Structure formats: C-alpha cells, structure tokens
Amino acid sequence: MESFPQSVLDEILGKSDIVSVIGEHVALKRAGRSYRGLCPFHEEKTPSFYVQPDKQVYYCFGCGKGGNLFTFLMAVEKISFAEAVALAASRAGVAVPQFSAAGDRRRDEILEANRFAAQFYHETLVSPAGAQGFAYLTDRGIPEETVRSLLLGYAPREDVLAAAAGKRGVSRESLFRAGLLNAEGRDFFRNRVLFPIRDQRGSILGFGGRALDDSQMPKYLNTPETPAFSKSRVLFGLETAHRAVREQDFVIVVEGYFDVLRLHLAGFANAVAPLGTALTDSHLRTLRRFTGNLLLLFDADDAGAAAAMRSVAAGLAAGFTIKVGPLPRGFDPDSFIREYGKDAFRTFIAGSQDVLDYAISQLTRTYDLRTPRGKALLARELARLFSEVPDEIERDEYFKALSKRLDISKELIERAARLPEAPERPAGQQTVSAPKAEDLFVETLLSHPSYWERAFRLRGALTPRIEQVLACAEKCRTDGQTVKPHALIAAAEDAGLADWLSRIALQADTTRSSDQCEQIFRDCVRRLRTQRLSAEVAALRQQIRQKRDLGTPYEEELRQMQTLLADMKKG
Numbered sequence: 001m002e003s004f005p006q007s008v009l010d011e012i013l014g015k016s017d018i019v020s021v022i023g024e025h026v027a028l029k030r031a032g033r034s035y036r037g038l039c040p041f042h043e044e045k046t047p048s049f050y051v052q053p054d055k056q057v058y059y060c061f062g063c064g065k066g067g068n069l070f071t072f073l074m075a076v077e078k079i080s081f082a083e084a085v086a087l088a089a090s091r092a093g094v095a096v097p098q099f100s101a102a103g104d105r106r107r108d109e110i111l112e113a114n115r116f117a118a119q120f121y122h123e124t125l126v127s128p129a130g131a132q133g134f135a136y137l138t139d140r141g142i143p144e145e146t147v148r149s150l151l152l153g154y155a156p157r158e159d160v161l162a163a164a165a166g167k168r169g170v171s172r173e174s175l176f177r178a179g180l181l182n183a184e185g186r187d188f189f190r191n192r193v194l195f196p197i198r199d200q201r202g203s204i205l206g207f208g209g210r211a212l213d214d215s216q217m218p219k220y221l222n223t224p225e226t227p228a229f230s231k232s233r234v235l236f237g238l239e240t241a242h243r244a245v246r247e248q249d250f251v252i253v254v255e256g257y258f259d260v261l262r263l264h265l266a267g268f269a270n271a272v273a274p275l276g277t278a279l280t281d282s283h284l285r286t287l288r289r290f291t292g293n294l295l296l297l298f299d300a301d302d303a304g305a306a307a308a309m310r311s312v313a314a315g316l317a318a319g320f321t322i323k324v325g326p327l328p329r330g331f332d333p334d335s336f337i338r339e340y341g342k343d344a345f346r347t348f349i350a351g352s353q354d355v356l357d358y359a360i361s362q363l364t365r366t367y368d369l370r371t372p373r374g375k376a377l378l379a380r381e382l383a384r385l386f387s388e389v390p391d392e393i394e395r396d397e398y399f400k401a402l403s404k405r406l407d408i409s410k411e412l413i414e415r416a417a418r419l420p421e422a423p424e425r426p427a428g429q430q431t432v433s434a435p436k437a438e439d440l441f442v443e444t445l446l447s448h449p450s451y452w453e454r455a456f457r458l459r460g461a462l463t464p465r466i467e468q469v470l471a472c473a474e475k476c477r478t479d480g481q482t483v484k485p486h487a488l489i490a491a492a493e494d495a496g497l498a499d500w501l502s503r504i505a506l507q508a509d510t511t512r513s514s515d516q517c518e519q520i521f522r523d524c525v526r527r528l529r530t531q532r533l534s535a536e537v538a539a540l541r542q543q544i545r546q547k548r549d550l551g552t553p554y555e556e557e558l559r560q561m562q563t564l565l566a567d568m569k570k571g
C-alpha cells in the first residue's frame with residue numbers, strides 16, 4: 001500500500017462524514033448507533049449493509065465486504081488506494097500534506113534511476129557487448145521492433161552500472177534504493193536479459209531478468225522490493241494491456257514475460273503476467289478497475305496447476321467471473337502460438353473451461369471420486385472454494401451446478417461449505433473453534449486498546465491470522481498512533497483480512513467490564529496457543545510418518561514433538 005502516515009489518514013477520516021459519502025451511493029436509515037441500507041456489493045432485498053460512524057467502518061453481513069471510507073471509494077469508484085485518499089482528502093478539504101512530497105521524492109528518485117538503467121541496459125543490448133542477449137531474444141522470436149519499443153535490455157557480467165550512472169548524474173544511493181545495486185555494492189543484475197516492468201502509466205517500477213547461462217540461478221530474477229516495486233502488486237504488460245482489457249472486458253493472465261510478449265505480438269493485447277506468483281489480492285484489485293472477467297492460462301505442469309488453483313480461489317473471492325484454459329502438457333502460450341499459430345490459439349481460448357469444470361477436473365487428480373470418502377473430501381473442498389464467491393446469487397448458482405455435477409444435494413453442499421476446517425486434534429482436548437477465539441481476541445483489542453501491548457508480547461505464539469493483525473497494528477503504531485479500527489483496516493493489505501476486521505469492529509461489544517475482558521483475553525490466548533501447538537504437532541506427526549515410511553531417522557522430530565506436547569500440558 002502506498003505509504004501515507006497514519007496521522008494524515010486519521011485527519012482525512014476525522015474530517016470526513018462516512019455516512020454522507022456512503023449515503024450518496026446507498027440509501028441509509030438509522031439503526032441504533034449504526035446506519036443500515038441495501039448492500040452496494042451484492043444483490044439483496046433486505047438490508048444487511050451497516051455503516052458505523054463512531055468507528056468509521058462499514059460491513060455487510062450478507063456478502064462479508066467491509067472496510068473504511070477509502071476502501072469504499074476504491075470499490076465504488078474503481079480507483080486505487082492513493083486515488084481514494086486523494087479524493088477523500090479533497091472532499092474533506094484536507095490539503096495535500098508535506099509528507100507525501102517526501103514519499104513522492106523517494107519514489108521519483110527510484111523511477112529516475114530505473115529510467116536511466118533501462119536506457120543504459122537497452123543501449124548495451126543493441127551494442128556489440130549485448131550480442132549474447134540479443135541472440136537469445138531473436139532465438140525466442142522477439143522482433144527487433146519489440147526489443148526497441150519495450151526497451152528490453154542486457155546486463156553484462158561485470159559491474160558497469162554505477163560508473164555509467166555517475167557520468168549521467170545518477171547517484172549510487174539512488175541505484176541502491178532502486179535495487180539495482182546489491183548490498184555489496186555490486187550490480188544486482190548480471191548476464192541477464194532484462195524486461196522493464198511498468199505501471200499502467202508507463203513508469204518503470206523495476207525489472208525482470210532472465211539468466212543467459214544454464215548454470216545461473218535463479219532462472220528469473222526480479223528487482224527486490226522497493227518503495228516503487230512490489231512483486232505482489234505489479235503485473236507485467238499492464239501498460240500495453242490495460243486499454244484492451246477494458247475494451248474487451250476480459251484479461252488473459254499468463255505466467256511469463258515471453259507469454260505476454262507473444263500474445264501481444266499475435267494481437268491478444270489484453271494479456272498480463274504476475275511475476276512468478278499466483279494472483280494476489282493486490283493484483284486483483286488492480287485488474288478490477290478494468291474488468292470483472294479473468295481468463296487464466298497457466299502452464300500445464302504441476303507448478304502451473306497449483307498457481308492456477310490459487311489464482312482461481314483468490315479470483316472467486318474477489319468476485320471475478322473466471323475461465324481457465326488448460327494448455328496441452330508441455331506447452332505454454334508462447335510455445336503454443338509459435339507451434340500452431342494465432343488462429344489455433346483463438347479457437348483454444350474460445351473453448352476454455354468454465355471455472356467449475358476446471359476445479360473439478362483438477363481436484364479429481366487428488367481425490368478418488370469412486371470412493372465415498374474421496375467424493376466427500378472433493379465436495380467439501382469445492383464447496384469451500386465457491387463459498388468465497390461474494391455475490392449470493394452467483395454463489396447459489398455455483399452450488400446448484402456443483403450439486404448437479406457431483407450428484408449430491410445442494411443442502412449438503414451448502415452445509416459442507418459452512419463446516420470449519422477439521423484440524424487434527426489430540427484426543428481429550430476441548431473443541432473450541434479457533435475462528436471464534438480469533439474473533440474474540442481481536443474484538444478485545446479493538447474495544448480495549450490497552451491489551452495491544454500484551455498482544456505484541458505474544459507474537460509468534462498464536463495463529464497466522466493473529467500474526468497478520470499484529471503486523472498491521474505494528475504499521476499503525478510506527479507513526480506513534482494508538483491502534484484504531486479504521487487505521488488497522490487501512491493497514492490490512494489483504495482484502496479478506498480487511499473485511500474480517502470490519503466485521504469484528506462493528507460487532508465489538510464495548511460494554512464489557514474489565515474483569516470480563518481480562519477473562520476473555522486469557523481464555524482466547526490459551527485457546528489460540530493450543531490451536532497453534534496442535535497444528536505444529538499435526539505437521540510433525542505427518543513428517544514422522546513420511547520419514548518412517550522412507551526408513552529415514554526421525555529422532556529430531558520426535559524430540560520436537562515431546563517438547564510441543566509438554567508445552568501444551570503447561571497450556
């Protein structure tokens with residue numbers, strides 16, 4: 001998330017009236033301390049969308065979407081976080097503050113260094129020094145015109161960047177901040193073909209580098225995280241693709257640089273690629289500004305299939321309509337088009353699978369549908385996957401289709417979707433659901449901020465979700481602010497986490513006595529600790545089983561297991 005100090009976000013929120021802003025989009029009626037209306041994010045006849053002015057949050061009990069003023073503006077106006085902050089600031093009459101000038105300067109400095117480096121590496125590529133890189137690109141079928149228009153580059157084996165930069169007035173510090181020099185002061189990219197990675201406006205945020213020698217690891221190397229570049233946010237090809245995505249109202253998501261280039265060259269301009277990851281919430285938020293339709297074309301290997309399934313889950317939860325084109329084994333979009341041509345590819349994408357068929361075909365590779373147990377596990381996993389779909393009518397359609405395809409009643413599928421994950425639990429332990437303890441724990445923190453200190457001391461001992469919350473809280477606190485619900489929500493990069501926090505903030509019971517709070521807090525800590533320990537025990541048990549099957553020693557795991565079990569007893 002762009003870095004705005006918490007104090008500034010607070011000032012904007014403090015001077016904004018969340019009820020009147022949301023009231024422009026939703027007819028709100030007073031209901032106790034909140035306001036209620038029909039949710040703008042899903043179809044409904046009875047209002048389940050609440051706005052709470054004291055806490056500056058909204059939450060829909062129907063579809064689970066929630067957040068603060070900024071996330072609301074992002075969603076309804078389809079704008080970025082920075083744009084939402086600017087919009088809210090101008091409405092509230094808050095002047096563009098000093099700080100953002102400093103943040104912008106740092107970013108500008110990085111973009112400047114990147115611009116220089118892109119030009120330098122490009123000139124190297126088209127000079128005799130870049131012959132190996134140029135030959136490689138030619139070999140991969142990239143025409144010179146594309147090499148020039150996209151400013152593809154070559155980073156030589158030696159350290160050359162700093163000296164060249166000095167001559168053009170670009171400092172070593174800026175190269176370092178841009179991630180172009182590593183900690184030892186050497187060139188970060190060496191003997192690689194470089195792809196500048198741009199935002200939709202064309203600013204170069206960072207680079208992706210393809211190794212030229214087989215011995216070089218890793219094969220693909222990206223710019224490290226900088227204030228301008230984050231792997232979980234950027235999409236290769238977006239600058240070229242965003243207009244086509246909007247026009248055609250769908251985006252083709254592929255895995256690699258060469259896939260994007262090949263598709264753009266073949267006239268499929270609406271293709272982008274994340275950098276070696278599945279789609280994240282941040283990617284999806286960016287794409288949502290242009291379309292609600294995803295076509296996923298991941299490689300037909302196991303890594304590709306796993307990335308596709310993760311992207312399917314994230315995309316469904318973000319409300320996208322998804323199709324998946326499983327390519328024939330051994331092909332990626334680049335090699336497919338080079339082998340069969342663009343017409344065959346057009347036919348192929350027209351025949352891409354509906355997400356439901358794809359999910360079933362993928363999961364039947366893991367679960368044996370012929371056995372009752374396999375079918376049950378498959379149904380449960382699919383039910384959970386589609387239970388994330390925010391629109392309830394759409395979700396219902398998926399459940400109907402699942403029911404038909406699996407020949408299981410829709411009621412059973414709906415019930416399976418609601419069942420919590422069944423963690424492996426040592427016998428004799430009380431069964432309190434962890435999600436409930438997580439809710440209560442965070443509720444206590446929100447309604448009684450004095451507990452944050454104690455929560456921070458428990459870092460590493462509780463559940464992954466609580467760790468995420470503590471990490472967000474840490475971000476709010478670094479500005480010397482107390483942790484407020486809306487600030488915490490603003491710091492949550494993961495949309496699912498923001499929704500969850502909004503619900504907790506809205507439900508938080510502030511009327512509890514301090515004794516009750518203390519009791520609840522201790523109780524939650526105990527349950528969450530146990531939960532974490534039993535997850536670790538389950539994982540160890542799994543490792544031990546595998547090692548035993550393989551006949552390898554597992555004393556170390558046994559020892560760890562004993563320590564864990566002893567810890568649990570101490571509980």
Ligand SMILES: [Zn+2]
Pocket residue numbers: 039040041042049060061062063064065
């Ligand atoms: Zn809703």
